[in-house]
Amino acid sequence: MASSSSTKNIVIIGAGFAGLATFNALSPKLAPKKYDDTNLILITSRPFFTHLPATLRMLVTAEGKLEEQVLMPFPEKPKGKGEIITGTVVRIQPASSSGDEANPTTVGGLVVLEDGKEIPYSILVLATGTTWSGMLNFANSKEEITQHANEWREKFSEAKSIVLAGGGAVGVELAGEIKDYWPDKSVTIVNGQNLLFTDVYPDKWRKAVADQLKQINVELVLEDHIDNAEIHDGQVETRKGKKISTDLVVPTWGGKANTQLVADSFGAETLTKQGLVEVEKTLQVRNHPRVFAVGDIISWSEQKQAAKCGAHATTVATNILSLVDEKVAATEYKGSMEAILVSLGKNRGSAFLNTLWGVVLGSWFVKAVKSKGLMIEMMRGQYGLGKW
Missing domain, CATH: 3.50.50.60 (FAD/NAD(P)-binding domain)
Structure with missing residues (x-):
């Protein structure tokens, strides 16, 4: 399903707070029959969600076996449309280097996984989060x-x-x-x-x-x-x-914004001097209208916190549906x-x-x-x- 040329794939890279929130915001809205030709795909390097705010206590004490609670398995089946793929993205090929730009089903580009699997996207959401040492x-x-x-x-x-x-x-x-x-x-x-x-x-x-x-x-x-x-x-x-x-x-x-993949794929000019992704008020990546960014990686005057991700996800989900419906993405993120x-x-x-x-x-x-x-x-x- 993910690689079918007859479908339009909405691909989200990263299943932290921002990526998962965006997936959950889109999943039920893409369930109606009119979106049968649209797939929703979430790519995660871990087969579970990591609730980072609770990991400090997990590292200090074995009391309560917090690893059994902090690492949360993804649901086998989402409430609406969508699939979750476990894999590491090693390369993103924008449309100019990955296929026929005149074909609306492949206009976005291609996501390449470490195992060689290629997943075409029509719309891409970057939710790569923070790297910690x-x-x-x-x-x-x-x-x-x-x-x-x-x-x-x-x-x-x-x-x-x-x-x-x-x-x-x-x-x-x-x-x-x-x-x-x-x-x-x-x-x-x-x-x-x-x-x-x-x-x-x-x-x-x-x-x-x-x-x-x-x-x-x-x-x-x-x-x-x-x-x-x-x-x-x-x-x-x-x-x-x-x-x-x-x-x-x-x-x-x-931590540090995990944006090296973005720079390698879309060019260093996509990032600020601080290594954050330049976005429009619609959270579209600057000069890439079919690519969005959410979470810790965006250049926005606010603290990087999980609590902000719900508002990011709502904004992006609304704009993605507009693009899928062949309308203009006009909803702006107002900050939190x-x-x-x-x-x-x-x-x-x-x-x-x-x-x-x-x-x-x-x-x-x-x-x-x-x-x-x-x-x-x-x-x-x-x-x-x-x-x-």
């Missing part, structure tokens, strides 16, 4: 991820003193998870700015999170960096020369409210909602919404996912 660099099989988690659990268990290099969401939440499970371990966060997180959020909230960390005896070293994570004589040295006693140094800075929920273990946390005058909420709110259950059941229901 070190602790958050997960493999593509459940067995390998479980082994990776066990290795990190052992590292955290054996270390008496831990230094986290980076004071964004990853570093702060990891500190909270470690302290929640091992309150007597020494944990230090080294952060380059004078406050945690980014200045997108107000200072009062950033200070409130710092106060919560201090309450659980997390030490903060601000306006400094760790350039070399090597430990010498039981110490790691910061850029300013401060020596911190430690058994384990964990880089906890942010900035909000952040930070867990500090199962019972603590802080939230900021950029609404009204800016709302700061404490542990009671974050515990109820995120900290206790890590939004696992909510994700399963929202995305229609299963469990092992």
Whole structure:
């Protein structure tokens, strides 16, 4: 079905929050008979969805066997139209190099998988997400991820003193998870700015999170960096020369937009200097009207968060249906409210909602919404996912 020349394929590359949300938004709308000649195909390098916000706790402790919950199998059959293919995309051939541009069923181009399989597309959605290094660099099989988690659990268990290099969401939440499970371990966060997180959020909230960390005896070293994570004589040295006693140094800075495939396929001019995909307000890739981009990879003035992906998906799904109906893609993405929920273990946390005058909420709110259950059941229901 996927490679039939008599059909128009809508292909989504990447099954993270943005890609899966786009697939789910399109699936029921393409079910009516008038779309019989249109296929919906989601390509994923893993045969399961990875609920990344819950992986930090999974890496710290085996308690609860979170790998059984965080890695969520895709449904065997979507609610509407669509199929999910497991494979790694190695090349995208735009129409100019892949076929007959006059033929509307192949006008988009071709997606080539690692195993050599070729999938033509009429419309393409890029949802390649973020690449992570070190602790958050997960493999593509459940067995390998479980082994990776066990290795990190052992590292955290054996270390008496831990230094986290980076004071964004990853570093702060990891500190909270470690302290929640091992309150007597020494944990230090080294952060380059004078406050945690980014200045997108107000200072009062950033200070409130710092106060919560201090309450659980997390030490903060601000306006400094760790350039070399090597430990010498039981110490790691910061850029300013401060020596911190430690058994384990964990880089906890942010990830990088996974856009090398985009640059290789559509040209480096498709990306900004920061490596993000240039998009129109319709989320069409600039100069490529039949190619859309969603999620962490787009150049948009907003924080990269899973919570933004639903709005991206709705915008793109509406515009794709317009193209399928031979109309103009005119729906514009209006942006999303900035909000952040930070867990500090199962019972603590802080939230900021950029609404009204800016709302700061404490542990009671974050515990109820995120900290206790890590939004696992909510994700399963929202995305229609299963469990092992």
